[in-house]
Amino acid sequence: MSEKWIEVKVITSSSAIEPVSGIFYGLDVKGVAIEDPNDIYSRQQNALSWDFADVNIFEYGDRAAVVKAYFSQEDDIEKIVKYIEGKLKELKEMGIDVGDSKVITTAVYEENWAASWKKYYKTTRLGKRVVIKPVWEIYESEEDDVVVELDPGMAFGTGTHETTMMCVEFLEKYVKKGDVVFDIGTGSGILAITASKLGAERVEAVDLDEIAVRAAQENVAYNNLTNVVIKHGNLTEVIEGKGDIVVANIIADVIKVLAGNIKNYLKDDGLFIASGIIIDRKEDVVEALLKEKFVIHEVREMGEWVAIASKLH
Known part of the structure; x- marks a missing residue:
């Protein structure tokens, strides 16, 4: 069976990509990926990757952006999500527009993930x-x-x-x-x-x-x-x-x-x-x-x- 990872993604605004990426870097996760709403390819890829979580990115508007990283099954995902939510709240209090700031976790098998975006x-x-x-x-x-x-x-x-x-x-x-x-x-x-x-x-x-x-x-x-x-x-x-x-x-x-x-x-x-x-x-x-x-x-x-x-x- 292909290896299983936990994908943690934050729905945010384009203007908040930088500070939201910084939250993941604070978790010592260096494999941060950004899905840019201004990139047509990214939009196509988004539509597929959201299928894993049964969520449609477009319901968040044209300016929605996604920042995500992958964690091992052994990581304390609940603790990680709480940390991210706390940091997003801090960014809001600083006056930064973080958009919807929704945090979504999804189990992703490498094999399934690869197969779904390769067509694009x-x-x-x-x-x-x-x-x-x-x-x-x-x-x-x-x-x-x-x-x-x-x-x-x-x-x-x-x-x-x-x-x-x-x-x-x-x-x-x-x-x-x-x-x-x-x-x-x-x-x-x-x-x-x-x-x-x-x-x-x-x-x-x-x-x-x-x-x-x-x-x-x-x-x-x-x-x-x-x-x-x-x-x-x-x-x-x-x-x-x-x-x-x-x-x-x-x-x-x-x-x-x-x-x-x-x-x-x-x-x-x-x-x-x-x-x-x-x-x-x-x-x-x-x-x-x-x-x-x-x-x-x-x-x-x-x-x-x-x-x-x-x-x-």
Whole structure:
């Protein structure tokens, strides 16, 4: 039988995605996934995932957003839900619009979860050359295509979200043959694999979520790569040396913390690519980077999201 997990999701507003994600991070759950109501693919995926709980997302309105994470059966789910509800109440008292702020728990079998959304996950071109291809699809590549074989499983990172799209575009633009690349919060491994296929000599990717680590390792194998290493842990615990590029597609608050440490892992003239930043938090992240002596090299916006490429002075 496939492995069973408990999915805990919060129905909220788009404007509250960041603080609600922070609640899950406070539980030391790093595999936080966001379903963005502005993303057509996410809407389709939502309609399926809600079937597990017999709930229709659209009854919450067009601006409803979902933030979710997965927990083991051994976790005290009742305690976790009470903690989340308490934190949502605190956010309301702070004047933050958290929307419906409904907390829903659902038992999810990996096998069932995967089967229900695969029909909507199709081969997608990102940037000019990178093609993200589900491992179960057939695709006839064009000249100069960089094809990434992917099965995200229950990990974040299909390539369809704006934050991932912008990171791939940055990697396509900046990765040079022979580069060393570090991927922080790798999720499905999509960015690590992309960096390798774009010419990086060595890629090290880390994630605190064991589900993501397993998915990323499987995806590296699907792509027959020997220069990509996936590690369980955080940046300071498992990465040594310095990279030409560090990419982190996480959330604004985590990136602000990383800004103080990331310089120790960047070579001279190295590039820090940060994404997962809701547009309302752009200035906060820029300010944190400038404080740590980074120079903003390029900023991209897509939908309600921002990606920033910066270099040290």
